[in-house]
Amino acid sequence: MAVAFAEVEIGFVPTSTDHRWRDPIADEEMLDLVLSHGGHPSSGWWPRVREHSLGWVGARDHDGLLVGFVNVAWDGGDHAFLLDTKTRGSHQHRGIGSELVRVAAAYAAAAGCEWLFVDFRAELAPFYLDACGFARTEAGLIHLTVVDRTGRA
Ligand SMILES: CC(C)(COP(=O)(O)OP(=O)(O)OC[C@H]1O[C@@H](n2cnc3c(N)ncnc32)[C@H](O)[C@@H]1OP(=O)(O)O)[C@@H](O)C(=O)NCCC(=O)NCCS
Numbered sequence: 001m002a003v004a005f006a007e008v009e010i011g012f013v014p015t016s017t018d019h020r021w022r023d024p025i026a027d028e029e030m031l032d033l034v035l036s037h038g039g040h041p042s043s044g045w046w047p048r049v050r051e052h053s054l055g056w057v058g059a060r061d062h063d064g065l066l067v068g069f070v071n072v073a074w075d076g077g078d079h080a081f082l083l084d085t086k087t088r089g090s091h092q093h094r095g096i097g098s099e100l101v102r103v104a105a106a107y108a109a110a111a112g113c114e115w116l117f118v119d120f121r122a123e124l125a126p127f128y129l130d131a132c133g134f135a136r137t138e139a140g141l142i143h144l145t146v147v148d149r150t151g152r153a
Helices: 027-036 045-050 096-110 122-131
Strands: 002-006 018-021 055-060 066-074 079-087 115-120 135-137
Touching: 018 096, 027 045, 027 066, 055 096, 066 096, 079 096, 096 115, 096 122, 115 122
Parallel strands: 079 115
Antiparallel strands: 002 115, 002 135, 018 055, 055 066, 066 079
């Protein structure tokens, strides 16, 4: 696992895809998006998670099809956390994912957050570090499902 943080500036670059903060996304659309990139969709996941979100970005094509998503969780203060970045399988490598992150970062900054964190699998370093501008930082992780009741891993 690697964890990275970013400081951002607000600004927008026009793309052929419409990226919107807090875009209304139906559960069925989320299930379809997850399936499209080979993920494992879970019915009811998005309506449940949305309640705890600072905000999220949905990307849609000209026909309104959901082609990308990223969620931003936060601590209610100056720390924001990027989660569940995804681009529709058929639409990857067109700049949608990095634009999702840029818009999410801009809105998190506008909400008063100073830091944006993300963690990711090693193979995604070119995406998060090079394309999205995150810097590496030290981090720690406990896999809670393997921690016993005394708190020992
Ligand atoms: C990771 C993901 C969101 C990237 O979306 P995307 O719209 O294709 O990203 P971009 O087009 O903005 O990519 C910009 C650059 O980042 C890098 N990049 C993109 N996807 C990458 C991947 N899967 N692995 C490594 N580098 C990647 C490439 O350098 C890419 O430039 P290129 O298209 O010229 O090769 C997409 O691959 C995805 O949805 N994957 C499945 C879900 C997932 O694993 N999400 C991450 C959760 S932490």
